[in-house]
Amino acid sequence: xxxxxxxxxxxxxRAELIDIVLKNGLNSTISIKYSQELDQLLIEYIKNDHAxxxxxxxxx
Numbered sequence: 001x002x003x004x005x006x007x008x009x010x011x012x013x014r015a016e017l018i019d020i021v022l023k024n025g026l027n028s029t030i031s032i033k034y035s036q037e038l039d040q041l042l043i044e045y046i047k048n049d050h051a052x053x054x055x056x057x058x059x060x
Contacts, residue, residue, distance in 0.1 A: 006045050013038045 001009075017034040024030050 003045075003049070006041070006048070010038070010041050010045060013041055 013034065017031070017038055020028075020034050021031045
């Protein structure tokens with residue numbers, strides 16, 4: 001998945017989370033589920049970005 005696609009998914013999940021929180025409250029089970037899904041996307045994005053940066057620096 002490209003960086004742009006990943007960023008799009010993150011923004012989409014963030015918008016969904018905001019809607020869910022406004023409708024169900026911050027501590028609702030569904031809000032927590034969406035928050036955890038967003039966390040996973042962010043972790044994956046950071047890992048991929050970090051790996052790409054390490055590959056670039058290793059080439060030099």
